[in-house]
C-alpha cells in the first residue's frame with residue numbers, strides 16, 4: 001500500500017477489513033479503529049505515551065491468570081463494563097450490574113426461606129421479594145444464584161477461614177416467584193489494586209472501594225439472564241463505586257425491623273434488618 005499519510009491512514013486501516021465475512025465484526029472493528037485514531041489525534045498521542053499504554057497492557061497480561069483478569073478489571077474501572085450493562089437495559093426490567101470476579105458455578109442449593117448466617121458474624125438481614133415478568137406476573141421456574149462477602153468484606157475465595165460454600169447459594173423458586181433468605185450484612189471492600197489497574201487508580205487520584213453489595217444472577221427459561229447487585233442505600237461508598245455498578249434503583253434501604261414473632265420464625269435475633277426487592281425480568285432475545 002502506498003501513499004499513506006496522516007489524512008488517509010484511518011480510512012486505509014478501516015478499508016483493510018473490507019473482506020471480513022461477518023458484517024457485525026466489520027462494523028465493530030471499523031468503529032473501533034475510527035475512534036482509536038480520533039482519540040490519538042485529539043490528544044496528539046506522543047510515542048512515550050503510546051509505550052506507556054503498551055506497558056500497561058503487557059503488565060495486565062502478566063498478572064492475568066485463571067483467577068484474576070486484569071483486563072476485565074480495567075474495563076470495570078473505566079466504566080466500559082457498566083456501559084455495556086446499561087446499553088442492554090430494557091425499560092421496566094431490573095437494571096443490570098457487574099458480575100465481578102467472585103461468581104463461581106456450582107453454589108450449594110438453598111430452599112426458599114433458607115439461612116446463610118450459620119457461624120458468620122455481622123448484622124442479621126432478612127432478604128425477600130419476588131421474581132416477576134414485565135407485566136408483574138410471577139416468573140415460573142426461576143433460579144437465583146447469589147453470592148456476597150462476609151461482614152469483613154471478604155469473599156470465600158479471599159479468606160481461608162471461610163468454607164467454599166459460605167455466603168452463596170442457588171435457590172430454585174416455585175410458581176409464585178417468591179424468594180427469601182437470611183444472611184449477614186456485607187461490607188464495602190476494595191477491588192484488587194496491586195497490579196497495573198491499581199497504578200492507574202492511584203495516578204488518577206482514585207480509590208479502589210466498592211460499596212457493600214449482594215450479587216444476584218436470576219435465570220429462567222424464556223427470559224434474558226439477569227446479572228445484578230443490590231446495595232445498602234446508606235453505604236459510605238454508594239456515590240463512589242470504583243466500578244460504577246450502582247444504579248439508583250438498586251440502592252435499597254436496610255430497614256430496621258422490630259418484630260419478635262417474625263424474627264423467631266426466621267430464627268433471627270430481634271430487631272433485624274429487612275431488605276425487600278422484586279426482580280423484573282425481560283423476555284429472552
Ligand code: BEZ
Pocket residue numbers: 073076098099100101102191192210243
Ligand atoms: C465484585 O463485585 O466482586 C467486583 C466487581 C468488579 C471488580 C472487582 C470486584
Ligand code: FE
Pocket residue numbers: 100102213215
Ligand atoms: Fe462483589
